[in-house]
Amino acid sequence: MSYFNQQHIIETIKMIKIHHLDIRTVTLSLSLRDCCSTSCKKTGAKIYDKIIKYAKNLVSFAQETENEYSIPIVNKRIALSPISFIGESCDNTDYVYLAKKIDEAGQEVGVDFIGGFSALVDKGFTKGDLKFFEQIPDALAQTKKLCSSVNLGTSKAGINMDAVLKTADIIKQCAILTKDFDSIACAKFVCFCNAVTDNPFMAGAFCAVNEAECALNIGVSGPGVISSAIENLDKNADLGEVSNLIKKMAFKITTAGELIGRRLAQKLNIPFGIIDLSLAPAPNKGDSVAEIFQAMGLEYAGAHGTTLALAMLNDAVKKGGTMASSYVGGLSGAFIPVSEDLGMIEAVNKNSLTIDKLEAMTSVCSVGLDMIAIPGDTPNSAIAGIIADEMAIGMINKKTTAVRIIPVIGKKEGEFAQFGGLLGTAPIMKINKYSSESFVNRGGRVPAPIHSLNN
Amino acid sequence: MKNDDNKIIITVTGIDKVGIVSAVSACLAEHSVNIEDIKQTIMQDNFVMIMLCDIKKIKVSFKEFKENLLELAKKLKMEIWVQKKELFDKMHTI
Numbered sequence: 001m002s003y004f005n006q007q008h009i010i011e012t013i014k015m016i017k018i019h020h021l022d023i024r025t026v027t028l029s030l031s032l033r034d035c036c037s038t039s040c041k042k043t044g045a046k047i048y049d050k051i052i053k054y055a056k057n058l059v060s061f062a063q064e065t066e067n068e069y070s071i072p073i074v075n076k077r078i079a080l081s082p083i084s085f086i087g088e089s090c091d092n093t094d095y096v097y098l099a100k101k102i103d104e105a106g107q108e109v110g111v112d113f114i115g116g117f118s119a120l121v122d123k124g125f126t127k128g129d130l131k132f133f134e135q136i137p138d139a140l141a142q143t144k145k146l147c148s149s150v151n152l153g154t155s156k157a158g159i160n161m162d163a164v165l166k167t168a169d170i171i172k173q174c175a176i177l178t179k180d181f182d183s184i185a186c187a188k189f190v191c192f193c194n195a196v197t198d199n200p201f202m203a204g205a206f207c208a209v210n211e212a213e214c215a216l217n218i219g220v221s222g223p224g225v226i227s228s229a230i231e232n233l234d235k236n237a238d239l240g241e242v243s244n245l246i247k248k249m250a251f252k253i254t255t256a257g258e259l260i261g262r263r264l265a266q267k268l269n270i271p272f273g274i275i276d277l278s279l280a281p282a283p284n285k286g287d288s289v290a291e292i293f294q295a296m297g298l299e300y301a302g303a304h305g306t307t308l309a310l311a312m313l314n315d316a317v318k319k320g321g322t323m324a325s326s327y328v329g330g331l332s333g334a335f336i337p338v339s340e341d342l343g344m345i346e347a348v349n350k351n352s353l354t355i356d357k358l359e360a361m362t363s364v365c366s367v368g369l370d371m372i373a374i375p376g377d378t379p380n381s382a383i384a385g386i387i388a389d390e391m392a393i394g395m396i397n398k399k400t401t402a403v404r405i406i407p408v409i410g411k412k413e414g415e416f417a418q419f420g421g422l423l424g425t426a427p428i429m430k431i432n433k434y435s436s437e438s439f440v441n442r443g444g445r446v447p448a449p450i451h452s453l454n455n
Numbered sequence: 456m457k458n459d460d461n462k463i464i465i466t467v468t469g470i471d472k473v474g475i476v477s478a479v480s481a482c483l484a485e486h487s488v489n490i491e492d493i494k495q496t497i498m499q500d501n502f503v504m505i506m507l508c509d510i511k512k513i514k515v516s517f518k519e520f521k522e523n524l525l526e527l528a529k530k531l532k533m534e535i536w537v538q539k540k541e542l543f544d545k546m547h548t549i
Contacts (some may be wrong), residue, residue: 004492004494004505004507004540004543005543006462006494006496006503006505007463007548008465008543009505009543010466010498010503011547012538012542012543012546012547013466013536019523064518067517067518067521067538068517068538069536069538069542070536071540071542252546252547252549255545255546256542256545256546258545259541259542259545259546323549359458374515
């Protein structure tokens with residue numbers, strides 16, 4: 001005789017219905033290492049066929065699975081091997097052509113995003129990488145679902161400052177090419193320090209060279225579940241109790257994600273990869289990481305104390321999540337994208353949250369400066385400086401950091417960029433007006449840091 | 456554990472009225488879904504019924520069965536959730 005507990009059932013339904021518990025993404029990680037050839041057309045065809053072969057049932061099976069458990073799966077995505085590797089053997093590689101083929105395959109199988117238009121250049125460029133970099137803006141401007149990422153630094157290799165400069169140019173080019181749509185191509189491009197190999201989240205998902213042929217990686221969500229639990233906690237509860245509560249809720253969220261991931265992987269007959277513990281917000285009321293800080297007792301995100309609140313949240317989510325799953329990976333932590341989080345947007349509007357505070361917060365969160373809109377006339381050198389600072393935090397602290405920043409052409413501080421859907425609305429933020437040009441233009445490679453004498 | 460795949464939880468909530476249990480049970484019987492346990496309460500003036508059922512002998516697909524139940528929910532002006540039981544077992548036990 002099976003047993004059921006009424007309270008557990010009601011709690012779960014509340015989590016889904018009121019607090020937006022959902023699976024943010026199921027991401028099919030797919031290796032394209034067998035798609036290389038000397039002809040760009042042939043490589044494109046091989047990539048297209050492979051995506052169709054492996055992903056043709058992804059969307060329908062995901063819908064079937066969400067129906068069985070009544071937990072929404074918000075996005076279905078694909079992460080490919082870095083295209084810079086796959087295209088490099090072609091004679092006169094046309095990366096934009098490959099990008100379009102991938103996008104076409106993505107449309108055909110009905111996924112929301114397809115990532116892996118990526119390059120890993122933390123130590124330097126190959127000839128192919130250089131060519132690839134040049135073509136990123138056109139590729140992003142001419143496709144809908146394609147996402148691109150580049151790794152610019154690691155704790156082991158240091159930071160490729162020449163690549164940082166090129167990346168700033170790419171971001172500006174992307175912004176200009178899509179200026180009629182609030183520079184949206186920039187939202188599909190991210191640069192990393194210490195990029196992870198099994199990330200299911202966009203824009204940075206790719207299937208690294210050390211990954212299996214294919215796997216299903218899961219990203220959960222549910223900041224609303226955590227904030228409502230904290231709100232219901234005794235107002236005098238100390239931070240130890242708050243942390244413990246977050247752990248418990250993270251455990252529940254993660255087990256739901258793992259169950260659905262495994263079930264879907266089984267249906268697709270592919271291995272289950274990892275579950276990414278990240279708390280991903282969405283631009284809806286009650287689905288916000290900033291609201292967790294408010295539930296903890298901060299008036300707005302960005303108030304003094306926010307870095308600690310985030311550090312504690314991140315740590316507790318990891319502790320609870322690792323208990324719930326055998327295979328945890330990806331970025332795992334809390335995301336703090338500005339445009340995708342209503343509480344963050346409100347905090348910016350209240351002048352509580354600035355780009356400098358966000359930078360400090362990225363030293364303890366799972367990713368970095370994410371979905372931040374800045375004035376369209378920001379000089380490329382300032383963008384390079386912002387990236388360089390973020391890469392430095394990642395390199396020194398041996399963690400992943402990223403920058404996804406949008407210089408919105410034609411708009412200035414105080415205005416808004418509208419991206420729609422999960423990408424939300426971004427207030428244009430103030431940046432430092434003084435020049436970093438002579439510094440960043442020195443270029444070269446920043447040496448890898450010492451890994452002892454940690455102070 | 457294999458059996459658990461056939462266990463589902465049906466949660467019916469809404470304003471209490473005559474005939475809810477009868478209508479839902481009739482629909483389940485029509486689909487050859489066996490009721491193993493029922494718990495019923497009133498929470499904040501709302502009728503809440505939770506049923507543990509087995510769908511081993513179900514005649515249609517899970518999707519179709521669920522659609523039919525949701526159709527009934529509309530008619531009854533109640534909210535009905537149909538979920539595999541495994542979800543609750545995993546989420547709330549270590």
